[in-house]
Amino acid sequence: MEESHEASFxxxxxxxxxxxxxxxxxxxxxxxxxxxxxxxxxxxxxxATVQGLRASIExxxxxxxxxxxxxxxxxxxxxxxxxxxxxxxxxxGKIRFFWExxxxxxxxxxxxxxxxxxxxxxxxxxxxxxxxxxxxxVRIGRICRELGMSVPKSVQSMFIFKQALVGGEVCPHQDGxxxxxxxxxxxxxxxxxxxxxxxxxxxxxxxxxHKLGVQRRFRRKGGVDDGTEFRKVADNSxxxxxxxxxxxxxxxxxxxxxxxVVLHDAVVHYSEGNTSPLPRWAYSIHVVDxxxxxxxxKDNWLQREETEGDFGVxxxx
Numbered sequence: 001m002e003e004s005h006e007a008s009f010x011x012x013x014x015x016x017x018x019x020x021x022x023x024x025x026x027x028x029x030x031x032x033x034x035x036x037x038x039x040x041x042x043x044x045x046x047x048a049t050v051q052g053l054r055a056s057i058e059x060x061x062x063x064x065x066x067x068x069x070x071x072x073x074x075x076x077x078x079x080x081x082x083x084x085x086x087x088x089x090x091x092x093g094k095i096r097f098f099w100e101x102x103x104x105x106x107x108x109x110x111x112x113x114x115x116x117x118x119x120x121x122x123x124x125x126x127x128x129x130x131x132x133x134x135x136x137x138v139r140i141g142r143i144c145r146e147l148g149m150s151v152p153k154s155v156q157s158m159f160i161f162k163q164a165l166v167g168g169e170v171c172p173h174q175d176g177x178x179x180x181x182x183x184x185x186x187x188x189x190x191x192x193x194x195x196x197x198x199x200x201x202x203x204x205x206x207x208x209x210h211k212l213g214v215q216r217r218f219r220r221k222g223g224v225d226d227g228t229e230f231r232k233v234a235d236n237s238x239x240x241x242x243x244x245x246x247x248x249x250x251x252x253x254x255x256x257x258x259x260x261v262v263l264h265d266a267v268v269h270y271s272e273g274n275t276s277p278l279p280r281w282a283y284s285i286h287v288v289d290x291x292x293x294x295x296x297x298k299d300n301w302l303q304r305e306e307t308e309g310d311f312g313v314x315x316x317x
Contacts (some may be wrong), residue, residue, distance in 0.1 A: 025146040033147060034187035037210030037267030040145040040253060040300060046259035049134065050193050053283065056130040057159050059118060089224045090155070091122045093308030100294045102166050115163050116312065121304060125157035125285055126312060135285050143262060144187060144287055150227055151290035152187075153311040155179055156302055160282045162201045167199075167274030170247040175286060176214035176265030177230070179298050184214055185289035188263035193281040196255050199275040203261060206245075210266040219299045228301055287314065 015203060025039075031210040033039045040164070045053075069087055101111060103116035110116070135154055138152045144152035153226035156179060161167065196202035216239055230239045253261055263269060264285050274280055288296060290313065 036207040037264040038205050039259040039262045043258045045258035050258050052130055061114055086224045092302045093123050093304040095127050100166050101168055117161055119158050119160045121158040122156045125154050129233050136314050138315050141314040145316055149289045152287045152314045153290040154285050154287050155311045156286045160285050162274045162280035164277050164279045167201055169273045170271045172247055172268050172270040174266050177216055179220045179286045180217040181288050181294050184265050185263035185294055187287050190261040190284040192255050192259050195257055198252050200276040200278050200280040201271045202248045203271050205269045206247055206250040209268040210264040214266045218301050220301055229279055
């Protein structure tokens with residue numbers, strides 16, 4: 001319970017500190033990140049920025065042809081491998097759309113596309129003007145450097161809808177399993193575009209769980225037709241079945257729209273399904289260190305084709 005109190009206290013006091021230091025972390029924030037595996041910066045974006053991003057994503061949906069893809073996104077272990085198809089595995093340099101579990105029945109959409117999409121990924125940060133501007137914000141580059149990075153590269157972005165009433169759960173996981181580097185360097189940035197509450201599927205984080213280190217990694221078995229698998233980091237053995245995490249002591253991150261959650265690569269976090277009549281839209285990017293000596297494996301699930309260029313570096317000035 002002390003960890004829960006500490007996390008909540010930090011959130012409630014962060015606004016005053018960030019108003020004084022809008023672009024840099026305080027030592028208190030840095031210490032909190034290393035001790036707990038995450039920090040919260042309330043209202044990192046103002047209302048105008050949030051509204052601009054919402055309008056931009058709605059334009060992306062309006063221009064999307066639902067018949068072009070029926071790929072469903074799922075965090076369930078068995079479904080993740082079964083649905084690791086070309087559309088998913090080649091999305092690293094593109095903007096692609098993934099459906100909710102309940103979106104399709106007998107080959108037909110069961111609801112309007114605007115409320116049936118689970119997420120859009122994985123390159124909004126380079127291909128969409130509005131999302132590029134916020135993803136390469138110098139404040140992000142400075143946060144990365146304050147937390148130990150030298151050359152922060154944005155490798156992935158996702159717009160996550162968590163639709164009202166149908167938004168599915170996201171199982172407990174570590175971001176470093178999916179954006180793996182040797183040594184581990186991934187940092188997640190997760191922004192709320194709606195008020196996040198327990199009933200509409202806010203994030204839950206287990207403070208201190210990052211001290212366990214990343215336990216396994218999600219990788220390609222070969223080409224896009226060969227599927228994916230999880231391997232244990234400790235001995236590189238193939239592991240099947242869902243990862244079992246002790247999530248006791250996890251804290252809900254209930255935050256206002258525009259707020260930012262910064263996540264350590266190994267901190268265990270998740271979200272429950274949205275049972276409310278209100279959506280819970282969010283945007284996230286994942287950043288890894290591109291400095292010499294850090295390896296981004298060629299069998300990581302997320303890769304870019306040669307014609308799509310390298311991952312972009314986030315500036316600090």
